[in-house]
Every structure is written in structure tokens, then in C-alpha cells.
Amino acid sequence: MIMDKRPIGVFDSGLGGLTVVKALKKLLPNESILYFGDTARLPYGVKSKDLVIQYSNQIAGFLIKKNAKMIIIACNTATAMALKELENNFKDIPIIGVIGPSSIQASLESINKNIGVIGTIATIKSNAYESALKSIDKNINVFSKDCPLFVPFVEEGMVEGEAINLIVEHYLSSFRNDIDTMILGCTHYPLLEPVIKKYVSDIKLVDSASAVAKYANDILNDCKIKNGYNKEGSLECFVTDLPRQFEKLGRIFLGETIKEPQLVNEF
Numbered sequence: 001m002i003m004d005k006r007p008i009g010v011f012d013s014g015l016g017g018l019t020v021v022k023a024l025k026k027l028l029p030n031e032s033i034l035y036f037g038d039t040a041r042l043p044y045g046v047k048s049k050d051l052v053i054q055y056s057n058q059i060a061g062f063l064i065k066k067n068a069k070m071i072i073i074a075c076n077t078a079t080a081m082a083l084k085e086l087e088n089n090f091k092d093i094p095i096i097g098v099i100g101p102s103s104i105q106a107s108l109e110s111i112n113k114n115i116g117v118i119g120t121i122a123t124i125k126s127n128a129y130e131s132a133l134k135s136i137d138k139n140i141n142v143f144s145k146d147c148p149l150f151v152p153f154v155e156e157g158m159v160e161g162e163a164i165n166l167i168v169e170h171y172l173s174s175f176r177n178d179i180d181t182m183i184l185g186c187t188h189y190p191l192l193e194p195v196i197k198k199y200v201s202d203i204k205l206v207d208s209a210s211a212v213a214k215y216a217n218d219i220l221n222d223c224k225i226k227n228g229y230n231k232e233g234s235l236e237c238f239v240t241d242l243p244r245q246f247e248k249l250g251r252i253f254l255g256e257t258i259k260e261p262q263l264v265n266e267f
Ligand code: DGL
Pocket: 012, 013, 014, 016, 017, 042, 043, 044, 045, 046, 074, 075, 076, 077, 078, 119, 120, 123, 151, 185, 186, 187, 188
């Protein structure tokens, strides 16, 4: 039995990556997790590629210094822009993004091969999902839509109510294109799943969180770095601003208490 007790490093621009943490804790309860939410520099979805690469490098370096045995980029935007760069810069440990695993899952779920993708402006503009899906099966048709207002609503904890209903309707009511499967291509979006489902009740939704957790499990096994020690792992959080707000909303999203997040001022 392998007992690699080093933590898994997970990062996102803010709270959204906690959806990945939730899925990881469910599937891999023994693993300890370091979570980094870059709350001072959120949102990433409207920033340039160079800047997102710079932020991602800093955060991955920080988590590796804290002894992370694997990095999960729990952000579609950062995956689309910085995965290759991080793989090149940090060759000693596995670096996992969310786009590959979600695309595989969607390709398995879709019957008519018409797959929708919703995400931030940056993710949609990067065409990263389109390339990933086409490389799995070139006959897949991809229909993409950016939904830039979703992230600020989630970061405010406004995941239900009249305002978010109107916004979801605005983005999704005309976005059908005969798709039978839709990827929630932003780690913030699973928190809106109940509202989204109301407008696309006949479409299968694929969220990056559970897809990436399954993939992380495979990589931990393949690299022989899984923690077989039978004790619940810990969760330690780091943020670049507003730790109290992160703690308060994070608790709601994660469904459990978050130990006070540590504020990171420099890398
Ligand atoms: N959670 C990020 C993603 O998956 C987006 C949030 C942001 O724009 O910073 O793309």
C-alpha cells in the first residue's frame, strides 16, 4: 500500500475550484488538499493569456513549495491558457487541467455528437474545448457560448433567485442547436446547475468537477502517489484577498466548514 501523504495542490481564480475540491473529497477522502483561490486577481476569464500564464506559474510554484505532489488547475480559463506552460515549467509532478477530462466525459455521454460548451470569454475564445473534442472524435459538432455574468454572480453567492434566473434565460434560451450534451466549461458553473437545468432540462450536463476528480484518481494510481493511509485528509486554503468572505461562501459551496484561509501577499 502506497502512503504518499503529500497534499494535492488545487487552484482557481476564486471560489469556483471548490467544486473540484468537493468532488475530490468525495472520491479520494484520504487525500489532503491545498486550495489556492486567487481572489485578488479574479476574474481570469476576461484577462490576457500572458497574464493568466504569469498568475498560474506563481500559484503552481507556491503550491509546489508547499510540497504538492500533483497540481490540478481547477479553472477552465487557466487550463486553456496555461496548462502547456505549467507542464513545461514543472516537469517533476503531474499537472492536470479540467478541459481534457470534461471533453472525454462529454464525448461518452453524447449520442447525437452535438455538444454545447459554455464558459468564460477567454475559454470560449481559446477554442480549447473545440480542439479537445475534435481530437477525440472529428465528427463531433461543437457549439460554444460565453456567459461572462455567471462568475460574478457565483462569487457573490447569488446562485438562485430572480436575477440569476433572468441571466441564465438570457444566455441559454436561444442556445439549443440540437445539442444533447452541454459542458459546464467553468468551475464556477456547477453551482448554478439547478438554475441552468431549468432552461435545458432535456440536455445532459457535464461538469468539470467530477470528470477531473476521476482523472486525478487515475493519475495518482498510475504515478503510484496515492495516499492509502486510512485517515481523512485535511484541507488548507490560501487566498490573495478577502479571506473571511472566502471562508463564509466557501463553507456554503463546500457544504462543510473551511479552516480560516491564509492570506498570501507575495509569492
Ligand atoms: N473558474 C474559472 C473557470 O473555470 C473562471 C472564473 C474567472 O473568470 O476567473 O474558467
